[in-house]
Amino acid sequence: EAGVTQFPSHSVIEKGQTVTLRCDPISGHDNLYWYRRVMGKEIKFLLHFVKESKQDESGMPNNRFLAERTGGTYSTLKVQPAELEDSGVYFCASSQDATTGNEQYFGPGTRLTVT
Amino acid sequence: QQPVQSPQAVILREGEDAVINCSSSKALYSVHWYRQKHGEAPVFLMILLKGGEQKGHEKISASFNEKKQQSSLYLTASQLSYSGTYFCGTEGNAGGTSYGKLTFGQGTILTVHP
Numbered sequence: 001e002a003g004v005t006q007f008p009s010h011s012v013i014e015k016g017q018t019v020t021l022r023c024d025p026i027s028g029h030d031n032l033y034w035y036r037r038v039m040g041k042e043i044k045f046l047l048h049f050v051k052e053s054k055q056d057e058s059g060m061p062n063n064r065f066l067a068e069r070t071g072g073t074y075s076t077l078k079v080q081p082a083e084l085e086d087s088g089v090y091f092c093a094s095s096q097d098a099t100t101g102n103e104q105y106f107g108p109g110t111r112l113t114v115t
Numbered sequence: 116q117q118p119v120q121s122p123q124a125v126i127l128r129e130g131e132d133a134v135i136n137c138s139s140s141k142a143l144y145s146v147h148w149y150r151q152k153h154g155e156a157p158v159f160l161m162i163l164l165k166g167g168e169q170k171g172h173e174k175i176s177a178s179f180n181e182k183k184q185q186s187s188l189y190l191t192a193s194q195l196s197y198s199g200t201y202f203c204g205t206e207g208n209a210g211g212t213s214y215g216k217l218t219f220g221q222g223t224i225l226t227v228h229p
Contacts, residue, residue: 033216043204
C-alpha cells in the first residue's frame, strides 16, 4: 500500500511569489490533514478535510493560505503571496475513519523556504 | 494548548532503556506517538485512548494516565534504529468537529550510540 506522498519535497521562492503544495493521501482515506512545522517550533495543525469538505480550518494562519481538495482525492495548499514567516516544513497526513482516536499517516513533508 | 515533552534530548548506548513523557494541562481523549528521522515522514507508533484502549506496534510500550493527563513512551533495549525525534500529539475532544486535530509537543531527540 502506497503511503502519503507530497510534492515537491523542497521549494525555494521569493517573498511575494506563489507556491502550491500537493498531497496525495493513502487511497481510501477520507480524512486529510495539513500541518506545518516552523523551524525550532512544534508541528502545528492547519486544517482538516473530510472528503472534499473542510471540516476544521481553525489553524490556517491567514487568507494568504488556500487549501482545496477537489473530488475528495488529492489536496493542494496554495500560499499567495508568500511571506518570510511562511518558511517551514508542511506535512500532510491522512486517516481512514471519521472518529476520534484514529491513527494518522504522515507524508515526508514539503520544505518551503521563502527568501 | 501545546503538551510538554520531557526530556528534550536523550543519549543512549545500544541496549539501554529510556522513557519519554508527554504532559498536557487540558483533558485529553487520546495521545498519539510518532518518531521522525531527519528528512523523513513522522512514523506512527501508537495511540492511547481514554478508557485504556491502545493501538499500535507490538514492540512499543506506552501508558496514559487520564487523571494526570500524562503519557509515557517506554523504549527498552534500544537499538540504533530507535534514533530520531519523538513527538506526542494530543487530541482533546471526543467527537465534534475537531476530531483528528492533533496538538503536538516540541519533540524529544533520542540518539542511540553503538
